[in-house]
Amino acid sequence: MSAKLSLRGVRKRFGDHEVCKGIDLDVGEGEMVCLIGASGSGKSTLLRCMNLLEPIDDGAIWLDGDDISEPGRDPQPVRQRIGIVFQSYNLFPHMTASENVMLAPRRVKGLSRDELRPQVTELFTRFGLGDRMEHYPDQLSGGQQQRVAIIRALAMAPEIMLFDEITSALDPELVGEVLDVLRDLRRQGMTMVLATHEMGFARELADKVCFLDAGRILEQGPPEAVFGAPREERTRAFLSRVL
């Protein structure tokens, strides 16, 4: 078991509705895995399970060979190692961009603002927001807010990053700037799992594409295989609708 993150038979239900019906998935170190699938197929839920925002009902999640899904285990140390970025940014509206980014490192890692400043400034500059650090979220465009949200997650120096349709709330002309950030992270060798509707992007950069359908991974493989020669009828039907 050499994968960075492994899911085995993961099940999750909300009331009577089983959203994940036994998911098996391996994410290797430095890999980028894309989850695709129709609305309601369980992509967001699966991502939230991976960093323990939702407890799973059955199965197991392994991080570096360590079972993190054990019931009763403290989720906080795991969440520090797995960052997540949401579709709706979820920045803290009463804090400036830089305060948003520094809160968790200050409180969780006990670093001071002065210690953090150089590293945080570097992140903002790298993602083209060097002059926006002291702005409040409502003074930023959607694309800028989403980049701040990514910086906020990166500032905890996570080993894995999860992205939940981070471009779907953005105006088309702002999508590019956020995808560039992902390309940049990809080059740095970050391990990433994305739920996405950007099929072109998935095809260009993913190591592995997983097609989710009604809580199951129906098909997975390299993008050429899944996009170029899908085996399953339902995958073909989905792709013909979105491409």
Next chain:
Amino acid sequence: MAEQDLYQSAAGDKPAAPTRREAYEASVRRRSNRIALTSTAVVLLSVFILVPLAPGWEAVQRSFFNGEVFAKTFPGLLNAFLLDVMIFAWCAPLIALVGLGIALCRDVRAPALFPLRLFGAVYTDVFRGLPVVLVIYLIGFGIPGLGLPRPWNSPYIWGSLALILVYAAYVAEVIRSGIDSIHQSQRAAAASLGLSDADTMRFVVLPQAIRNVVPANMNLFIALQKDVALLSFIGPVEIFRQAGVYKSLYANFTPYVGAALIFLALTIPATRYADYLMNKQNRRRR
């Protein structure tokens, strides 16, 4: 030539000229202002003409609106009102503190702390369910009745405690509604960064929640300023009681009108300000 000039000014390099729509809206505004003014004038006039025609008007005027008594008692009333302000001033911060504490009690999740949660719920139910004046009587007469030594038999202490207990219950409910109004995704974002529940509450949820409920809490504190007068029932000679003293002295009710004016001078601006904040917030949310 002239036609051309006209055309140019209509094209609007002079911003002063109103557009057709602005002109229309201005005329509508003028018209409704005229109607409002007229109807107000009619109502006021009838009050001023009809009320003095009432058979008891002379007597009422003498005992409630006596200029001489007013001038003699007003400074004393103002002085007594200082006591109201002082009681308010030491109660308000304590109420905010206790209210916040109770609100937090009601939000704890850990099973070991369930008693706190229960306490918070019972507390707010009890103190919101009782008339303020009853609590003041029970605590204000009950506790000093234990025969405590000075200064612990002071009605100031126990009367204030009664106000604090009651108002903290209301403030707690307001703060809790503020906490509930913060969207779950904010907590999820904080948790996903590895923040503890306590830090999430302190740095993410509470600052937003409290800002949202500032206007509602202001209204509570305005009510508190008025309810300070209830302490007069257990002893302190604040403005209401002082007015009563003057009433007996001059056999005239004018001091009560003076006291009412003093209260209004404080509460009306405060209420307006709270309304202004509330409107501003509603507009921002839309």
